[in-house]
Amino acid sequence: MLSLLATSAILPEAWPNPLLQDQHELPLTTPDAWFDDVGFAVMVHSHQYHSGILWDATVSKDGELTAYGIVVAGVTPKGIRDDPATVLRRLERTYLAAAERPRPAVVATPRALAGLLPRPR
Numbered sequence: 001m002l003s004l005l006a007t008s009a010i011l012p013e014a015w016p017n018p019l020l021q022d023q024h025e026l027p028l029t030t031p032d033a034w035f036d037d038v039g040f041a042v043m044v045h046s047h048q049y050h051s052g053i054l055w056d057a058t059v060s061k062d063g064e065l066t067a068y069g070i071v072v073a074g075v076t077p078k079g080i081r082d083d084p085a086t087v088l089r090r091l092e093r094t095y096l097a098a099a100e101r102p103r104p105a106v107v108a109t110p111r112a113l114a115g116l117l118p119r120p121r
Helices: 054-067 077-082 084-098
Strands: 019-021 033-035 040-044 071-075 107-109
Touching (some): 040 054, 040 084, 054 071, 077 084
Parallel strands (some): 040 071
């Protein structure tokens, strides 16, 4: 998914799996991708990891982020694989919508991924 996001002329570089905290330093759910400038989380939901009893937890975690004012967009591996252009356009529109409102009061910390951190802005 990160490689798809990187093809966008609209989106800044996404942070993979950042650590999120509320203003009291309580940990929040970790999104699959994060756009820190606007407080926008992308969650990849697959049948393999989120079906059955895990589905309720998945929906609750998305709702937790939304309760803190974070814009959350859910995508699926199948959607990314079968129609990446449509997925990317939706994420770009969601990012632009998130930019129209104040950034939520959450703290995001980039997480090292294979020894790399996102480029500083």
